[in-house]
Amino acid sequence: MAASVELSPRAQRTAQGLVCATLDRRSTSSGPSCEAEVLRTQWCQAQLDQCQGQRRAVRQPWPAASSSESPERWADAVEEALAECALGAELELVECSEYPCVAALRPDDPSLDESQREQEMHRLMDAARGCQPLRKSFGLADEGQDDALDVYRLDARCGDGRESFFVLSALDPQGPAYGLLSTDNRDELDDRDFSRWLYRRADDVSGLWPCAQ
Numbered sequence: 001m002a003a004s005v006e007l008s009p010r011a012q013r014t015a016q017g018l019v020c021a022t023l024d025r026r027s028t029s030s031g032p033s034c035e036a037e038v039l040r041t042q043w044c045q046a047q048l049d050q051c052q053g054q055r056r057a058v059r060q061p062w063p064a065a066s067s068s069e070s071p072e073r074w075a076d077a078v079e080e081a082l083a084e085c086a087l088g089a090e091l092e093l094v095e096c097s098e099y100p101c102v103a104a105l106r107p108d109d110p111s112l113d114e115s116q117r118e119q120e121m122h123r124l125m126d127a128a129r130g131c132q133p134l135r136k137s138f139g140l141a142d143e144g145q146d147d148a149l150d151v152y153r154l155d156a157r158c159g160d161g162r163e164s165f166f167v168l169s170a171l172d173p174q175g176p177a178y179g180l181l182s183t184d185n186r187d188e189l190d191d192r193d194f195s196r197w198l199y200r201r202a203d204d205v206s207g208l209w210p211c212a213q
Contacts, residue, residue, distance in 0.1 A: 158211035
C-alpha cells in the first residue's frame with residue numbers, strides 16, 4: 001500500500017510502503033525479545049524484497065538521480081513554480097510511486113458541472129504551459145514542446161459519490177517519458193505498455209486523492 005511521507009510543508013508526497021503482519025507472541029513485562037524482533041524484521045524484509053521485485057518488473061524505471069524528473073527535484077520544482085504562478089487550483093499531493101511524478105490539483109470551485117470542468121481543465125493546461133518558472137525548471141525552450149506540460153481530469157470515489165480533480169504532468173523533453181509520449185513509431189507492444197502505464201498512473205493518483213468529505 002502507499003503511505004504518506006511529509007517531505008514538504010506545501011504538499012503531501014507519497015512513497016511505497018509495506019505493512020507487516022504482527023507476529024503472535026506472548027506478552028511479557030519487558031516486551032518482545034530481541035530474537036522475536038529480529039525474526040519479524042527478517043520476515044518483513046523478505047516480503048519487501050519480493051514486493052519491490054514484482055513492482056520493478058512492471059513499473060517504469062527512474063532516470064538518473066540528477067535529472068529534473070527525479071522525485072525530489074520534480075516535487076520542489078513544481079511546488080515552487082505553482083506557488084509563484086498561482087494557477088487558480090490547490091496543489092493537493094505529489095505522487096511519485098512510478099516514473100514520472102504527477103501532481104493532483106483541487107479546483108477552487110468544487111461545484112463545477114461537467115462542461116465547466118472541461119473548460120477548467122483547458123484553462124489550467126494553458127496556465128501551466130504559460131508558467132515561466134515551470135517551463136524553465138523542465139527546460140521547455142519553445143512552444144513546440146508545450147505538450148511536455150499537460151493537465152487532465154480524473155475522478156476519485158469518495159463515499160457514495162465521486163470527486164473530480166485535475167492532474168498535472170511535467171516532463172523533461174530530453175527524458176524517456178517525453179520520448180515515449182511524443183514518438184509516432186510505437187509498435188503494438190509499445191502501445192499496450194504505454195496504455196497500461198497511463199492507467200497505472202491514473203489509478204495511483206485516484207487511490208490517494210484526499211476526499212473533501
